[in-house]
Amino acid sequence: MMVRRSNFLWLLSALLIYGGCAVNAQKEAVDSITIDELRMHMNFIASDETLGRDTPSQELKITCRYLANLAECYGLKPLMPDGSYYQVIPVEVSKVSEVKTQLKLTVGPYKEVFRFPYDFGTGGRSTTEGRVSGSVVFVGYGLEAADQGWDDYGDLDLAGKIVVMLEGRLPEEMSAKFGRFLRNRATAARRKGAAAVLTIINPERENKFTQTDTSFSNIESMGRYRHDYGQASGRQTIPAAQARTFLQAEIRHDPAAAILGVSRDQLNYMFAALSRGEQVPRRELGERNVELILQPAKRTVNTQNVIAYVEGSDPELKDEYVVIGSHPDHLGVRNGQVMNGADDNVSGVVAMLEIAQALLIESPKRSVILTWFTGEEKGLMGSHIFANNCPVPVEKISAMLNLDMICRNDPDHLYLVASKLLSTELDASIHDMNDKYIHLNFDYEYEDPNHPDRFYRRSDHYPFNLFGVPAVWLFCGTTEDYHQPTDTIDRVDFEKMLKVTQLTYLVCCDIGNKDEMLQLDVNPQVTTRGRHNIPVQLQIQR
The missing domain is CATH 3.50.30.30 (Glucose Oxidase; domain 1)
Structure with a gap:
C-alpha cells in the first residue's frame, strides 16, 4: 500500500508541476506580445515608403520579404513543397496608354x-x-x-x-x-x-x-x-x-x-x-x-502569399491545424496620396508577427499555420488561392482566425463575424478565453451572411467558410478613415490592438489543444470539411 501511495503522490506532484509549467509558459507567451514591438513593425509596414502596398507592387513584395525573413529569423518553418515561405500567384496587370x-x-x-x-x-x-x-x-x-x-x-x-x-x-x-x-x-x-x-x-x-x-x-x-x-x-x-x-x-x-x-x-x-x-x-x-x-498594355507578374507554421507539440495531433490569417496589401497610391492602411490591415499583419513569437514559447498540440494573404483588396485573391490550393489537407484544418482591422473605435468593443455559422465550439472558445483573460465586449451585428453591408463576404475568413472550415473575422468596425489616406499610424489604438492580439493567441491555443477538431454542429448540411460544401454555403447567401 505504501508503495502504491508513494507512486500516486509522485504522479500527482509531477502533474501539478507540469501543469504549473504549462500555465507559466503560456503566461510568458502572452506577456511576450508587446505594444513596443507592434508599433515597431507597424512603423515600417504602414510607412509612406511602402506606398500603400498595392497588389501587385514592388512595395508589397518588399513587405512580404520582410514578413518571410522575420518568420525564418524567429524559427517558423516553411510550409510550401519547395521549402520556401511563398505561395506564388501569377496575375495579369495593365497600365493605360x-x-x-x-x-x-x-x-x-x-x-x-x-x-x-x-x-x-x-x-x-x-x-x-x-x-x-x-x-x-x-x-x-x-x-x-x-x-x-x-x-x-x-x-x-x-x-x-x-x-x-x-x-x-x-x-x-x-x-x-x-x-x-x-x-x-x-x-x-x-x-x-x-x-x-x-x-x-x-x-x-x-x-x-x-x-x-x-x-x-x-x-x-x-x-x-x-x-x-x-x-x-x-x-x-x-x-x-x-x-x-x-x-x-x-x-x-x-x-x-x-x-x-x-x-x-x-x-x-x-x-x-x-x-x-x-x-x-x-x-x-x-x-x-x-x-x-x-487602350491598356498588359503583362503577367507574380504576387505571393507568405506562409509559415509552428509544428504542434503532440505527435498525433500535429497533423491537424489552426490557421491564422491577415492581409498585408492595401490600395497603393490614389490621386497622388499614399493609402497607408494602418488599421486596414497592417494591424492584423503585425499582430500575427507577435503571435508567431508567442507560439514559439508555448505552442498547442496542433500545428499552427500563419498566412499573410495577398490581394484581399482585389477580391480576397490570396485566401481563395490558398483554400483552393491548400498546402495541407483542408479537411485537417480545425479552424481559421482572421485578423483584419483590429485597432480602432471603442477600446473594449469587437465585432465577431461568422463565429457562429458552422461551429458553436468556435464561438464558445472565443468567449471562454475572453471571459478569463481579456474582457472585450462582442458584437454580432455583421454575423448574418445576408446583412446589407455583406461584411461576411468581405475578408479572408470567407473562403474557409465556403470549404466548411469554422472561421471567424475579428474586426473593430469601419471608421471615417476606412479606405482613405487618413488611415495612418497616429490614429491606432495600440492598447486595443494588444488585447485582440493576445485574445487571438489564447483562442488559437485553446482550439489547438482540444481533444478533437471543432465540431460542425450548426448547419445540418455541413458536417464534414471540404470542397463539397461550396454549393451549400453559396446557396445560403442569396
Whole structure:
C-alpha cells in the first residue's frame, strides 16, 4: 500500500508541476506580445515608403520579404513543397496608354477631345480594352432603389448609351438606408445595356486636383479577382445579350459640363442638391455623342502569399491545424496620396508577427499555420488561392482566425463575424478565453451572411467558410478613415490592438489543444470539411 501511495503522490506532484509549467509558459507567451514591438513593425509596414502596398507592387513584395525573413529569423518553418515561405500567384496587370486613350465629344459639327489622365481617369481600375460610342444619358446619382423610394433610371432606354452619373454623397442617414444599392450603381447601368459609365468626380476631389495641379493616377494594376465557384452563388450576372464591351471612367468638372451642356455653376448645384438628399433630374441628351477609347498594355507578374507554421507539440495531433490569417496589401497610391492602411490591415499583419513569437514559447498540440494573404483588396485573391490550393489537407484544418482591422473605435468593443455559422465550439472558445483573460465586449451585428453591408463576404475568413472550415473575422468596425489616406499610424489604438492580439493567441491555443477538431454542429448540411460544401454555403447567401 505504501508503495502504491508513494507512486500516486509522485504522479500527482509531477502533474501539478507540469501543469504549473504549462500555465507559466503560456503566461510568458502572452506577456511576450508587446505594444513596443507592434508599433515597431507597424512603423515600417504602414510607412509612406511602402506606398500603400498595392497588389501587385514592388512595395508589397518588399513587405512580404520582410514578413518571410522575420518568420525564418524567429524559427517558423516553411510550409510550401519547395521549402520556401511563398505561395506564388501569377496575375495579369495593365497600365493605360496615355497616347491611345481618349474621350471625344461630338455635338453636331462641334468636336472636342479630352485627354487622359488629365481630364479623365479610370479610377485606379485595371481597364477593359475597348472603344464604345453612343448618345449621352444623364442619370443623376445613378441609384436604383425603387422599393426605397429612389429610382434614377425609370423607363430610360440605356442600350448602347453612354451613361453619366454624379459621384457625390448623400446625407449620412440616407447612405445608411440605401447601403448596398450605392455599391451597385454602375452595375445597374450595365445591366440595363449601357455601353459605358462616366462618373463625375465630387467637388472635393475636383478642388484638390485644381489646387495641387495633379492628374488621375495611372499606375500598373490588376483587376478585381473573381474565383468561379459555379452558378450556385446567385451572383447577379449580366444577361448574355448584354455581355458586350462595357467601359468605365471618371471625369473632371470641365469635361463633364461640356458633355452635359451645362455650366460649372449648374454642375455645382447638382452636387449641392445631392448632398441635401434631393434627386437630380435625369435627362436624355440624344444630340450629344461621346466616344470612349481605352487602350491598356498588359503583362503577367507574380504576387505571393507568405506562409509559415509552428509544428504542434503532440505527435498525433500535429497533423491537424489552426490557421491564422491577415492581409498585408492595401490600395497603393490614389490621386497622388499614399493609402497607408494602418488599421486596414497592417494591424492584423503585425499582430500575427507577435503571435508567431508567442507560439514559439508555448505552442498547442496542433500545428499552427500563419498566412499573410495577398490581394484581399482585389477580391480576397490570396485566401481563395490558398483554400483552393491548400498546402495541407483542408479537411485537417480545425479552424481559421482572421485578423483584419483590429485597432480602432471603442477600446473594449469587437465585432465577431461568422463565429457562429458552422461551429458553436468556435464561438464558445472565443468567449471562454475572453471571459478569463481579456474582457472585450462582442458584437454580432455583421454575423448574418445576408446583412446589407455583406461584411461576411468581405475578408479572408470567407473562403474557409465556403470549404466548411469554422472561421471567424475579428474586426473593430469601419471608421471615417476606412479606405482613405487618413488611415495612418497616429490614429491606432495600440492598447486595443494588444488585447485582440493576445485574445487571438489564447483562442488559437485553446482550439489547438482540444481533444478533437471543432465540431460542425450548426448547419445540418455541413458536417464534414471540404470542397463539397461550396454549393451549400453559396446557396445560403442569396
